[in-house]
Amino acid sequence: DAKTTQPTSMDCAEGRAANLPCNHSTISGNEYVYWYRQIHSQGPQYIIHGLKNNETNEMASLIITEDRKSSTLILPHATLRDTAVYYCIAAPGGGADGLTFGKGTHLIIQP
Amino acid sequence: SAVISQKPSRDICQRGTSLTIQCQVDSQVTMMFWYRQQPGQSLTLIATANQGSEATYESGFVIDKFPISRPNLTFSTLTVSNMSPEDSSIYLCSVELAPNTEAFFGQGTRLTVV
Numbered sequence A: 001d002a003k004t005t006q007p008t009s010m011d012c013a014e015g016r017a018a019n020l021p022c023n024h025s026t027i028s029g030n031e032y033v034y035w036y037r038q039i040h041s042q043g044p045q046y047i048i049h050g051l052k053n054n055e056t057n058e059m060a061s062l063i064i065t066e067d068r069k070s071s072t073l074i075l076p077h078a079t080l081r082d083t084a085v086y087y088c089i090a091a092p093g094g095g096a097d098g099l100t101f102g103k104g105t106h107l108i109i110q111p
Numbered sequence B: 001s002a003v004i005s006q007k008p009s010r011d012i013c014q015r016g017t018s019l020t021i022q023c024q025v026d027s028q029v030t031m032m033f034w035y036r037q038q039p040g041q042s043l044t045l046i047a048t049a050n051q052g053s054e055a056t057y058e059s060g061f062v063i064d065k066f067p068i069s070r071p072n073l074t075f076s077t078l079t080v081s082n083m084s085p086e087d088s089s090i091y092l093c094s095v096e097l098a099p100n101t102e103a104f105f106g107q108g109t110r111l112t113v114v
Helices: none
Strands: A009-013 A018-023 A031-038 A045-050 A061-064 A070-075 A084-092 A105-110 B004-007 B010-013 B019-025 B031-037 B043-049 B068-072 B075-080 B089-096 B103-105 B109-113
Touching: A009 A018, A018 A031, A018 A084, A018 A105, A031 A061, A045 A061, A045 A070, A045 B103, A070 A084, B004 B089, B019 B031, B019 B089, B031 B075, B043 B068, B043 B075, B075 B089
Parallel strands: A009 A105, B010 B109
Antiparallel strands: A018 A070, A031 A045, A031 A084, A061 A070, A084 A105, B004 B019, B019 B075, B031 B043, B031 B089, B068 B075, B089 B103, B089 B109
16 A cells, blocks of 8 residues: 555544545555544544545545545535544555555544 | 444453454355454454365464454454554454455454553
8 A cells, every 4th residue: 555644643623624634655556545533442543545536425535636646635614523633645546455544634523 | 335244343362362253244255364453553453264174374474363254155263372562453344245346344343452
């Protein structure tokens, strides 16, 4: 899996959009960008994934640059429950090899 | 989606003993994985649990220490053998329902070795 780089921590005010960046400059053509989050003491939760097009679901939006070397996860209206560690993972589609987790970004939503 | 049940949710064990962790999924899945999360750290893949054959272990993990069974498409066990305090971690089961889809995780088993 390609290595990803994320800021260690970020703060965001409640109700504002949280924009979490991820650098994956060595991503391969067959690797997707996955985002998961882990709320304290729980198992990781899938958020969204994409290959090269921007994606949106009920939880978030994923913006991938045209060269695919970086991406941004957007939580449109952050709430206190969004406080968690967010992991950006570049992995081949199919998931046959499991996931390689980096250190992630600790997002803290401030009231 | 998939609902994953892990048992036990937590345990405190004596060093030198073994603990078997169970992972039950509410539907048949092709891919099942076991991860370890050491205190304050990220998740590390231990192995892929293969149905009907030996598990595939990642570098740094061996079958003698972490034997895995996968008797069918909905169930797997991970045993942590001859435990030491360094094995104190959260152990998580994960599944993927189909290629190019998301992974689902259990809530984990919090193991403390004393």
